[in-house]
Each structure stands twice: as structure tokens, then as C-alpha cells.
Amino acid sequence: MHASAAEGARTGETLRAALAGLVDGLSARQAAQATGRLIENYRGRTPTDAPVLRDRADVVAYAAYRMPATFEAVRSALAAFRAGAPGWSPGSHVDIGGGTGAATWATAAAWPDGERATTVLDWAEPALALGRELAGGAGVEALRKARWQRQVIGDGLSLPDGTDLVTVSYVLGELTAADRHAVVDEAARAAQAVVLIEPGTPDGYLRIREARERLLAAGLRVVAPCPHSAQCPIEPGADWCHFAARVSRSSLHRQVKGGSLPYEDEKFAYVAAARFPAAPADARVVRRPQLRKGQVLLDLCGPDGLRRETVTKRQGPRYRTARDADWGDAWPGEDPHAPT
Numbered sequence: 462m463h464a465s466a467a468e469g470a471r472t473g474e475t476l477r478a479a480l481a482g483l484v485d486g487l488s489a490r491q492a493a494q495a496t497g498r499l500i501e502n503y504r505g506r507t508p509t510d511a512p513v514l515r516d517r518a519d520v521v522a523y524a525a526y527r528m529p530a531t532f533e534a535v536r537s538a539l540a541a542f543r544a545g546a547p548g549w550s551p552g553s554h555v556d557i558g559g560g561t562g563a564a565t566w567a568t569a570a571a572w573p574d575g576e577r578a579t580t581v582l583d584w585a586e587p588a589l590a591l592g593r594e595l596a597g598g599a600g601v602e603a604l605r606k607a608r609w610q611r612q613v614i615g616d617g618l619s620l621p622d623g624t625d626l627v628t629v630s631y632v633l634g635e636l637t638a639a640d641r642h643a644v645v646d647e648a649a650r651a652a653q654a655v656v657l658i659e660p661g662t663p664d665g666y667l668r669i670r671e672a673r674e675r676l677l678a679a680g681l682r683v684v685a686p687c688p689h690s691a692q693c694p695i696e697p698g699a700d701w702c703h704f705a706a707r708v709s710r711s712s713l714h715r716q717v718k719g720g721s722l723p724y725e726d727e728k729f730a731y732v733a734a735a736r737f738p739a740a741p742a743d744a745r746v747v748r749r750p751q752l753r754k755g756q757v758l759l760d761l762c763g764p765d766g767l768r769r770e771t772v773t774k775r776q777g778p779r780y781r782t783a784r785d786a787d788w789g790d791a792w793p794g795e796d797p798h799a800p801t
Contacts, residue, residue, distance in 0.1 A: 472570035472601065476532055476563075477709065479595050480525045520587045524561040524595075527631075531563035531658075532570075533706035534729040535630050537789065538658055539571040541685035542733035544791060545741050551625035551654065554579045557644060558614045558632030562592035562607070564658075568628065569603045577603045582612040615640030620651035627652040633659055633668045645672045649679035654735040661703030661728030669730040670697070681734035686789065687762065688741045694766035702747060702762070703730045704789040742791030749788045757783035761792055 543549075550572050556564045559581035568579070583589050589609040596604035612618065615636055620627065627648040633641050648655045657672050659665035670693055673683065683690045686704065695702055705726040747767070748760035755774040761767070770792075772783035779793075786792065 472566060472573075472599075473529070473532060473536070475599055475601075476566050476595070477529055479598060480528060483521045483525065483591075483595075517587060517591065520561065520585075520591045524588075524591055528561055528563045528566075530706075530708045530725075530727040531630055532567050533708045534658055534727050534731075535564045535567035535628065535656070536570055537704065537706040538656055538685070538729070538731040538733060539567055541731075541742075541789070541791070542654070542656060542735075543571060545684040545733075546654075546735060546737070546739040549654075549735075549737065549739075550574075552577055553621070553624050554626045554628070555620055555624050555652075556581045557618070557620075557627060557629045557648065558635070559583055559628070559630075560585065560588040560592065562596055562604075562609075564628040564630045565592070565596070565604065565607055566599075568626065569599075569601050572603075573601075579603055579607040581607055581609050582614065582618075583609075584611065584613050586611050614644060616643040618644055618647050620647055622651055624652045625654065627655045628658075629655075630658040631660065633657065633672065634665065641668070641672075642675065645675045646679065649676050649681055649734075653737060654684075654733070655681065656731065656733040658729055658731040661701075661705070661730050663698075663701045666701035666703055666730040667697065669702075669732050670695075673732045673734070676732065676734045681736055682739070683732060683734050684739040684741055685733045686731065686742075686745045686747075688744050689764045691764070694762065701730070703728050705729070743794035744792040746786055746788055746790045746792055750783065750786050752784070756780075757786070759783060759786065759792065763794075 551568070554565070554568050554577055556562070556568070556579070559565055560583050562581055565579055565581055581589065581592060589611060593609045596607050599605065614632065616639055629644060629648060633644070636644065645657070655676060657669060659668050673687075673693070677683070677690055686702070687693070693702070705728050708725050708727050710725055744761040744763035746759055747762045751758040757772045757780065759770045759772065761770055772780050774780050782793070
């Protein structure tokens with residue numbers, strides 16, 4: 462396992478262990494009831510100035526249920542961003558609407574070395590308090606030093622000039638259109654790099670697509686997942702761009718969802734953009750590869766739009782790479798071994 466991947470896995474295990482310890486203090490019934498109610502309320506129907514996290518029990522249950530999935534989705538997006546900007550590391554990070562800090566944990570996993578000033582902004586004080594508690598016991602310097610600040614998320618939000626990295630994960634869908642535009646525009650104005658993550662639904666994709674256009678209009682360029690900064694080639698309403706991150710299910714996940722598998726796949730849509738030079742992938746695998754006898758079928762997005770590439774066993778190294786390719790992976794350009 463690559464060193465950064467191993468560090469990310471360790472950070473994820475630390476987070477899951479911390480959350481499990483918190484849930485041990487709740488009865489199974491209390492945790493399940495709180496989680497079920499909060500899931501319903503957090504599907505975009507609650508005004509952002511009236512959060513539904515009423516007390517510590519609410520926050521603990523919701524964090525235990527959602528933080529591992531959000532962490533893995535953000536970590537996947539940041540890994541794709543890092544692949545396009547391998548020499549860059551943020552010295553400052555603002556997590557907008559960060560709640561209990563899943564994206565802050567993911568950022569610490571993505572860039573485990575070096576000093577970083579991190580600020581988490583959220584409208585729910587109970588969430589910030591729990592995030593502060595979890596980070597304080599993490600044993601990770603960037604997390605221990607993070608600032609947790611109550612802030613209404615929307616129009617009027619002001620970020621420090623020259624912020625290196627801004628993350629906004631699973632927040633845009635909770636905002637009105639005007640507040641959503643204000644948040645994206647302020648992130649684009651203040652930051653060197655912006656990473657936005659939403660649920661991997663058609664609506665989540667449309668919010669990311671809209672935000673992507675605003676980032677481009679502000680002068681940023683796409684680093685991931687798109688291999689270009691041109692218009693998205695997907696016809697709205699006909700399909701949507703999204704990816705998946707594997708999440709280990711906790712006992713609370715299995716109890717609330719009634720599932721038996723030890724894992725689930727968190728579907729998410731994202732865009733990562735930057736003001737500095739970066740190298741997007743030649744192409745991106747946008748569906749699960751289809752394995753056939755002696756060939757692999759890859760659905761790709763490239764600078765020229767959507768296409769399918771069939772990689773056969775005769776292509777040797779490229780075929781072996783295709784066999785190992787996964788949904789969301791970068792894919793190299795023309796096969797250097799192909800006959801001309």
C-alpha cells in the first residue's frame with residue numbers, strides 16, 4: 462500500500478474507533494431513533510439557520526452514521542486532486558459547513574505532513590463541539606490545532622484572502638440557490654483550490670455541475686474528476702456523473718439500515734479546481750469497468766467527450782492496467798504500444 466494510502470487508512474480507523482466509543486454511551490434504541498430522524502431532516506428540507514441537531518445524542522448518532530461515509534468520499538476526491546497536483550500541499554484549510562469535521566479528517570489523511578491552519582465553519586454548535594472533541598483526541602497535529610467556529614453558511618460568508626484549500630462537502634443541497642451561489646463564489650474568490658462534494662444523485666450532480674461552471678467563470682481550472690475544463694459532455698436529465706467510495710459499516714449502520722454486509726458504497730459527485738498549474742488525468746473511468754473474456758470495456762470521459770475503449774489482451778501492459786482499473790480512476794491517453 463502506498464504511504465499516503467496507508468496513512469489515510471490509519472486516519473479512517475482512528476475516526477471509526479473514536480465514533481464507536483461515543484456511540485457506546487447511547488442505548489441502541491436511542492441511537493437508531495436519533496439517526497433515523499436526522500437522516501430525514503438532513504435531506505435538504507431544513508433551513509440552514511435552524512439546524513436539527515438538538516443535543517449531544519443527536520450529534521453523536523448522526524456523526525457515527527455519516528462521518529465515515531463523508532470521510533471516505535472526501536478522501537477519494539482529495540486523492541484524485543492530489544494526483545493532478547502532486548507537489549502541492551495546503552498550508553491553510555477552511556471547511557465550510559464542516560459539522561463534526563469529516564472533511565477535516567480527510568484533509569489530514571491526504572496531507573499528513575506539515576503545518577496547516579484549519580478552520581471548520583458550521584451553523585450547529587453541538588456539531589462543532591463534538592468535532593472539537595473528536596479532533597482533540599485524534600493524535601494528529603493538524604486536527605488538534607483546528608479552530609471550530611459557529612457561522613451561518615450562505616450569503617455574507619467571508620473567507621480569509623489567500624486561503625489555500627476550501628472544502629464544502631454535503632452542504633450545497635441544504636442551501637437556497639442564492640446561498641449556494643454565494644458560498645461557491647466566495648470559495649472561488651478566496652481560495653487557491655476548491656473541492657466540492659455532493660451526494661451521487663442526479664440532483665447532487667446538477668449542483669456540482671452548476672458550481673463547476675461558477676468556479677470556471679471565476680478563473681479556476683478543473684483538476685478532477687474531469688480531464689478538461691470545457692463544458693460537461695453529459696446531457697442533463699439523461700445521465701449524471703458520480704463515483705463510489707467503499708465504507709466499512711459500523712454496528713450502527715447495520716442496525717439502522719438492517720443490512721448484513723460489512724461494507725457499503727457511498728455514491729458521490731465532486732469537482733476539484735485550482736488557480737495554480739495542475740495536470741488533470743488524460744481521461745477518467747466514469748463507470749465500473751466491464752470484464753469480458755480477453756478484454757475490458759471502459760467508459761471514459763476525455764477532452765473530446767464521452768467514449769468507450771475496448772482494451773484487449775493483445776495490448777499487453779495496457780490490458781493489465783485495464784484489468785486493475787476501477788470506477789473513478791484516471792486512465793492514460795493513447796496506448797504507446799498500439800500499432801500505427
